[in-house]
Amino acid sequence: MASAEEATSWRLVFSDSEENSKSPPVAQFHTTQTSSAAKGYPADRDALALPAMPSTNLWVNERGKIILEALGDAADTVESEESDGQIGILLKHKKTGTIIHRMLRVGDSGTADFADFNSTDDIVLNTSYYVRLGAYTVPDGYMATLDAGQPVYLYLGDDTA
Amino acid sequence: MAKRRMSAAQRAKLRRRLEALRRKHRLGEFQTKKARKAPKTRKKRTMAKRKVGRRKSGLMSGLGRPVVAGVTYAFVQPFVSQFLSRFNIGIQDELAQILAAVVLKQMVKNPIVTNYANAAIIVNTASLASGFASRFTQGATAQAPQTEVNVIG
Numbered sequence: 038m039a040s041a042e043e044a045t046s047w048r049l050v051f052s053d054s055e056e057n058s059k060s061p062p063v064a065q066f067h068t069t070q071t072s073s074a075a076k077g078y079p080a081d082r083d084a085l086a087l088p089a090m091p092s093t094n095l096w097v098n099e100r101g102k103i104i105l106e107a108l109g110d111a112a113d114t115v116e117s118e119e120s121d122g123q124i125g126i127l128l129k130h131k132k133t134g135t136i137i138h139r140m141l142r143v144g145d146s147g148t149a150d151f152a153d154f155n156s157t158d159d160i161v162l163n164t165s166y167y168v169r170l171g172a173y174t175v176p177d178g179y180m181a182t183l184d185a186g187q188p189v190y191l192y193l194g195d196d197t198a
Numbered sequence: 199m200a201k202r203r204m205s206a207a208q209r210a211k212l213r214r215r216l217e218a219l220r221r222k223h224r225l226g227e228f229q230t231k232k233a234r235k236a237p238k239t240r241k242k243r244t245m246a247k248r249k250v251g252r253r254k255s256g257l258m259s260g261l262g263r264p265v266v267a268g269v270t271y272a273f274v275q276p277f278v279s280q281f282l283s284r285f286n287i288g289i290q291d292e293l294a295q296i297l298a299a300v301v302l303k304q305m306v307k308n309p310i311v312t313n314y315a316n317a318a319i320i321v322n323t324a325s326l327a328s329g330f331a332s333r334f335t336q337g338a339t340a341q342a343p344q345t346e347v348n349v350i351g
Binding site: 051052053054058059060089090091092094095096097098099100101102134136175180185186 | 279280283290348350
């Protein structure tokens with residue numbers, strides 16, 4: 038089965054553990070930037086053309102969430118098993134200050150870090166407002182922020198017969 | 199013993215010799231005009247002169263200067279951080295900010311820039327040091343989260 042890319046705007050938002058208090062978007066991209074399949078570059082140069090993660094002075098505390106949201110260019114459905122992505126974040130251990138660079142995997146492959154979008158989950162997008170795809174929960178004892186400067190990759194797709 | 203009398207020829211010879219010596223050493227009638235003495239220069243001060251500094255007033259006096267530096271840093275830091283994020287050097291953000299502040303301070307001689315650079319060096323050095331210091335205080339909660347003003351959750 039082939040995968041068709043869905044053109045979407047997507048963003049990252051920080052929130053508390055209950056998703057009651059949300060930050061403004063800390064990073065915002067479109068899949069034409071972050072999805073190498075949509076680019077006109079040769080395949081061996083795709084990775085060089087990915088945008089860099091911006092910096093932010095916002096941190097999300099332990100057990101808080103990094104939420105992935107998407108706004109479709111058309112009313113499409115995206116499927117986690119047809120999607121893939123790598124989003125770099127920084128984890129800081131609160132007691133020791135140790136910094137850890139972590140690459141969150143979007144979709145079903147690899148560490149499948151975004152809950153609710155990591156196990157053949159289908160999400161219906163619309164063109165009016167951002168829809169929640171999934172969320173990564175910051176582990177106990179850590180704070181998280183964006184890993185500024187790291188290349189950002191996200192491909193959202195669905196199944197086509 | 200009787201005093202030996204000098205002949206006239208001897209006296210003349212002696213006189214000529216004396217005259218030659220006086221001419222040579224510029225004595226007597228051959229003395230030249232005395233050189234004018236150089237005017238007396240001012241006495242050299244040996245003790246350091248007391249510096250009278252210009253007293254600054256308003257925002258740049260006393261506590262005003264660190265406050266201005268802090269406010270400048272707060273406004274400028276996000277832009278600098280955004281700019282530095284383009285360079286994936288592989289060192290900590292705080293270290294990159296310190297290096298950038300030192301370079302900026304050397305290159306641009308401007309009071310606003312100096313204020314920002316001083317504040318950036320102090321704040322980021324403290325942030326780095328807190329990470330090291332916390333390793334020596336076993337069991338104590340690190341102050342790092344409290345220094346982060348914008349924390350969600």
